[in-house]
Amino acid sequence: MPLIEVTELRKTYGKRVAVDGVSFTVERGEIFGILGTNGAGKTTTVECLQGLRTPDSGTISVLGLDPAKDAARLHQRVGVQLQDARLPEKLRVAEALELFAAFYPHPADVGSLLRRLRLEEHRTTAFGKLSGGLRQRLSIALALVGNPEIAILDELTTGLDPHSRRETWQLVTGVRDSGVTVVLVTHFMDEAERLCDRVAVFDAGRIIATGTPAELRATTGQSTLDDAFVTLTGRS
Numbered sequence: 001m002p003l004i005e006v007t008e009l010r011k012t013y014g015k016r017v018a019v020d021g022v023s024f025t026v027e028r029g030e031i032f033g034i035l036g037t038n039g040a041g042k043t044t045t046v047e048c049l050q051g052l053r054t055p056d057s058g059t060i061s062v063l064g065l066d067p068a069k070d071a072a073r074l075h076q077r078v079g080v081q082l083q084d085a086r087l088p089e090k091l092r093v094a095e096a097l098e099l100f101a102a103f104y105p106h107p108a109d110v111g112s113l114l115r116r117l118r119l120e121e122h123r124t125t126a127f128g129k130l131s132g133g134l135r136q137r138l139s140i141a142l143a144l145v146g147n148p149e150i151a152i153l154d155e156l157t158t159g160l161d162p163h164s165r166r167e168t169w170q171l172v173t174g175v176r177d178s179g180v181t182v183v184l185v186t187h188f189m190d191e192a193e194r195l196c197d198r199v200a201v202f203d204a205g206r207i208i209a210t211g212t213p214a215e216l217r218a219t220t221g222q223s224t225l226d227d228a229f230v231t232l233t234g235r236s
């Protein structure tokens with residue numbers, strides 16, 4: 001049984017149709033990529049998965065629960081890394097993790113999380129003094145602090161230098177290898193190609209292709225996912 005099952009999801013903001021009949025499944029243990037250009041409906045879709053937005057129609061099952069009805073229970077089991085998350089400037093890395101750990105019934109051990117995310121030597125650094133790469137690592141750690149079964153990572157490497165991006169990719173693979181199912185929202189095709197087991201390509205509120213990166217390359221006759229994406233969407 002899929003961990004996440006979305007059927008005919010539709011969400012509008014006034015007259016604007018953000019998500020227009022989207023269906024996909026995410027299986028346990030995979031890294032599932034939600035790809036698409038700006039405004040394609042990616043964030044709205046993952047916000048519906050988290051119960052932050054209520055769909056106009058369609059059904060969503062996450063870990064067998066309906067996010068619109070069971071958001072509080074799902075928050076205990078789904079970790080979320082938010083786009084541009086900000087913390088108080090003076091809050092230190094370990095303090096932030098301990099603070100968030102207190103919200104969960106079975107939190108991860110903060111010490112081992114710091115080691116896993118290679119944040120140990122920064123444990124007493126204030127949030128305001130962290131580089132972009134370290135902030136991202138902290139935001140992944142915060143997504144994992146509740147020991148979730150699913151981690152939703154949104155625009156994970158936007159604004160990072162190439163070295164930090166690669167380091168972050170390794171961490172995401174490590175998260176999956178530790179048994180957490182990952183939903184990765186991205187508009188970077190190299191990132192999706194490197195990390196994702198399967199992807200859904202969003203375009204103007206619809207899914208125009210789903211499959212492994214290799215399948216998408218094969219069906220479009222392209223040698224990279226980037227070129228496959230351009231072929232599918234008609235845009236780069």
Ligand SMILES: Nc1ncnc2c1ncn2[C@@H]1O[C@H](COP(=O)(O)OP(=O)(O)OP(=O)(O)O)[C@@H](O)[C@H]1O
Binds near residue numbers: 013041
């Ligand atoms: N709160 C809102 N009110 C009105 N329109 C919105 C709102 N949030 C998103 N939209 C619109 O819905 C559409 C889908 O937006 P969404 O943020 O889901 O796309 P996205 O694929 O995540 O884009 P991005 O990569 O830029 O974050 C866009 O046209 C956007 O302008």
